[in-house]
Amino acid sequence: MFKRFIRAIKSLFGGFISSMEDPKLILEQNIRDLNDQIPQMNENIATVKANMLMLQKEVKRNERSIQDLTAKIKSAIQADRDDIAESYALRLEKAKESFSHSKEQLQFAERAYKKALKVKKVFMKEKDKKIQEAKEALRASERAEWQSKIADTLEQFEVGGIDQTHDEMINRINEESAKNEARMEIALDSIDTETMEIEANAEKIRAKSLVEQFKMEMDEGSGAGSIDLDEEEPAKEKDSSKTIGNKEKSGS
DSSP: OHHHHHHHHHHHHHHHHHHHOOHHHHHHHHHHHHHHHHHHHHHHHHHHHHHHHHHHHHHHHHHHHHHHHHHHHHHHHHTTOHHHHHHHHHHHHHHHHHHHHHHHHHHHHHHHHHHHHHHHHHHHHHHHHHHHHHHHHHHHHHHHHHHHHHHHHHHTOOTTTHHHHHHHHHHHHHHHHHHHHHHHHHHHHHSOHHHHHHHHHHHHHHHHHHHHHHHHHHHHHHHHTTSOHHHHHHHHHHHHHHHHHHHHHHHO
């Protein structure tokens, strides 16, 4: 009975929560959650990389220490100072142990860093896929809402309401357009268009003859241009004297 009671409570609250869930809002929140995980992942990767860099420095430091202690031991042996060589030998042994331990840790840190980069790459790929799917679903939801609104509008059309008024207004506009077109045709028929066309053609012919006349005068002017300038001067003086005489006659 207790299990049945728990199941009934779950079904009651489960149905209530399901009715409260909005798929659009949940998808938008999922997109935000996926984007919020990127900074935390970058921080974790940075921590792993920092540890790897510290171990690399430690390994290099141990390598230099081993080389330095080895050189000192050799120098002490050459100087017949075995006591000093023995103290350096103990320090060299500890340096080698530290070097071996640091190198193992470095190898583990490098593998961890590479694995973290792979995890990030997979996560980013999956994140982009999930976000793209969510955006497509949201766009589909918007289209569905728009189609629902259009369907509601079409369903609200009534035969004696919008449809009748719509058709009536279109018929009135078409009738008005036909009347105006008929008036325009009647007005054009009342005008002597043939006479207008004849006059327009006559104007074109007259303009063409004027152009031909200008061409002839230009050809004659180009032929007269070869006369010597010295011969033209007296002619200009005569023309000017004639012009002055004519002006005086006209003035008298």
